[in-house]
Amino acid sequence: MLVNCLQSLGQWLLRGLGGLGGALIMLLQSVTVVPGPRGWQRLVQQLYVVGVQSLIIIIVSAAFIGMVLGLQGYTLLVDYGSEQAVGQMVALTLVRELAPVVAALLFAGRAGSALTAELGLMKATEQLASLEMFGVDPLHRIVAPRFIAGVIALPILVVIFNLVGIFGGHLVAVDWLGVHSGAYWGNMQAAVSFADDIVNGLIKALVFAVLVTWTALYQGYMCEPTSQGISTATTRTVVYSSLLILGFDFILTALMFGGL
Amino acid sequence: MPQTPLVEISDLHFARDTRAIFSGLNMQIQQGCVTAIMGPSGCGKTTLLRLIGGQLIPQQGQIKVFDQALVNISRDKLTQLRGRMGVLFQSGALFTDLNVFENVAFPLREHTSMTADELNDKVLLMLEAVGLRGTKELMPAELSGGMARRVALARAIAMEPELVLYDEPFTGQDPIAMAVLQRLIRSLNDNLKITSVLVSHDVAEACEIADDLILLGRGGVVAQGSPDKLLNSSDPLVYQFMHGQADGAIPFHYPAPELITELRTTKAISSLQTSTQTHSSESH
Numbered sequence: 317m318l319v320n321c322l323q324s325l326g327q328w329l330l331r332g333l334g335g336l337g338g339a340l341i342m343l344l345q346s347v348t349v350v351p352g353p354r355g356w357q358r359l360v361q362q363l364y365v366v367g368v369q370s371l372i373i374i375i376v377s378a379a380f381i382g383m384v385l386g387l388q389g390y391t392l393l394v395d396y397g398s399e400q401a402v403g404q405m406v407a408l409t410l411v412r413e414l415a416p417v418v419a420a421l422l423f424a425g426r427a428g429s430a431l432t433a434e435l436g437l438m439k440a441t442e443q444l445a446s447l448e449m450f451g452v453d454p455l456h457r458i459v460a461p462r463f464i465a466g467v468i469a470l471p472i473l474v475v476i477f478n479l480v481g482i483f484g485g486h487l488v489a490v491d492w493l494g495v496h497s498g499a500y501w502g503n504m505q506a507a508v509s510f511a512d513d514i515v516n517g518l519i520k521a522l523v524f525a526v527l528v529t530w531t532a533l534y535q536g537y538m539c540e541p542t543s544q545g546i547s548t549a550t551t552r553t554v555v556y557s558s559l560l561i562l563g564f565d566f567i568l569t570a571l572m573f574g575g576l
Numbered sequence: 577m578p579q580t581p582l583v584e585i586s587d588l589h590f591a592r593d594t595r596a597i598f599s600g601l602n603m604q605i606q607q608g609c610v611t612a613i614m615g616p617s618g619c620g621k622t623t624l625l626r627l628i629g630g631q632l633i634p635q636q637g638q639i640k641v642f643d644q645a646l647v648n649i650s651r652d653k654l655t656q657l658r659g660r661m662g663v664l665f666q667s668g669a670l671f672t673d674l675n676v677f678e679n680v681a682f683p684l685r686e687h688t689s690m691t692a693d694e695l696n697d698k699v700l701l702m703l704e705a706v707g708l709r710g711t712k713e714l715m716p717a718e719l720s721g722g723m724a725r726r727v728a729l730a731r732a733i734a735m736e737p738e739l740v741l742y743d744e745p746f747t748g749q750d751p752i753a754m755a756v757l758q759r760l761i762r763s764l765n766d767n768l769k770i771t772s773v774l775v776s777h778d779v780a781e782a783c784e785i786a787d788d789l790i791l792l793g794r795g796g797v798v799a800q801g802s803p804d805k806l807l808n809s810s811d812p813l814v815y816q817f818m819h820g821q822a823d824g825a826i827p828f829h830y831p832a833p834e835l836i837t838e839l840r841t842t843k844a845i846s847s848l849q850t851s852t853q854t855h856s857s858e859s860h
Contacts, residue, residue, distance in 0.1 A: 442669035449629055449663045450683045451655035
């Protein structure tokens with residue numbers, strides 16, 4: 317019984333390590349090539365697909381989250397007569413935590429799952445095999461532009477999330493609940509540090525972008541080329557990405573703001 | 577008929593997980609011929625095409641294509657070798673984000689330095705050869721299965737390969753598309769002096785088109801020869817396959833315990849017993 321458990325644990329660990337090694341090799345092989353002129357064109361296409369097409373969900377979510385933060389901040393702070401500080405509360409919450417984390421979670425659900433399904437379907441319909449037979453490496457042609465596009469797109473989406481969220485907070489706190497506009501912006505400007513808050517938030521966004529895009533592409537590239545396999549891979553992308561985002565968020569927060 | 581082998585396979589062993597697919601396969605594919613690889617489902621026909629294309633690596637043995645060993649070949653050499661091959665995949669494998677014209681132009685853009693005009697003319701000639709010049713602006717999703725297969729054929733031969741591998745070209749085709757594909761494969765083989773290897777389940781079509789048939793089974797080659805030779809073979813496995821008999825050397829039923837031991841309702845058991853008795857009295 318104990319031997320069987322140990323054996324299963326060993327197998328699980330070895331499979332996990334093997335998968336991680338495979339994913340790392342795939343990443344290195346795909347991004348160690350300088351794209352040619354048509355490569356840049358493909359990168360722009362992918363930026364449109366993973367970035368521009370994610371804009372709506374990012375903007376709408378950011379607006380609502382900013383509005384909720386404005387409302388919650390006001391109701392908490394007004395009891396202490398500190399409602400003027402709502403601007404800095406909204407901004408710091410968004411810039412340090414909510415924008416990178418929520419944008420990355422949404423990005424995993426919208427763009428990550430789409431990338432996995434696309435690659436899985438390309439595998440199932442033999443398009444990847446077909447590329448290989450034409451002497452074209454699918455890692456360079458298909459995986460690399462999608463990976464680079466994901467890594468560029470998410471930090472930009474996080475910046476947009478921050479901006480929209482802050483304006484959402486302004487809409488509720490200033491325009492609806494009557495907080496002084498000068499206090500909203502002034503306190504925010506005084507409290508938010510570019511180097512400590514904005515840069516750290518963007519570093520988080522970059523790390524999450526690598527994790528989500530890498531997970532999505534690996535799951536799609538390695539999936540079983542059947543409908544069941546693609547469905548499992550797509551689910552795994554969303555689940556693994558979400559767990560990685562939340563886990564790494566804690567580690568990064570501890571390193572950046574926890575005084576470690 | 578020329579008798580120079582273009583593909584030589586010797587002592588090939590290949591297994592997926594623990595299931596052995598080939599154990600000591602030896603075969604040759606002659607240059608300039610249409611060779612049909614046939615065999616029961618799961619005997620490794622498509623796997624064999626992938627091994628010849630260098631997409632799979634055998635655990636043991638050697639595969640030589642154009643006199644070049646594929647095992648341990650460098651990536652650059654394999655790419656060069658693939659430039660001399662064309663593959664028609666079972667699903668067509670057209671790139672879904674490119675239209676018909678761009679699909680056929682794909683290998684030409686990748687591997688030649690043709691001018692835009694030369695490329696345009698070449699693609700149109702290839703599409704004309706498969707009768708689909710009028711579909712050049714359509715996307716793959718707008719084509720029927722047979723049309724997609726023909727576009728894929730135009731793409732496979734665009735680089736004028738010396739060897740073309742066809743994976744189940746007739747599966748799911750209506751009789752008209754099947755006849756067109758059959759005529760195309762034969763005429764391309766003869767006019768362009770290429771070597772064609774096709775995997776097929778369709779005995780009648782394969783016999784009509786092929787110069788040489790290879791029947792796979794039991795982890796290796798069961799029989800090889802002209803269609804007439806295989807049709808008249810007395811080997812039970814060859815006879816069963818070539819004449820489409822339900823049961824014989826290749827069992828129709830996947831190995832399982834006796835049916836009666838797995839039935840749970842008395843109604844099903846009595847129905848099975850009745851049908852068994854009827855069959856035995858009919859046979860007497």
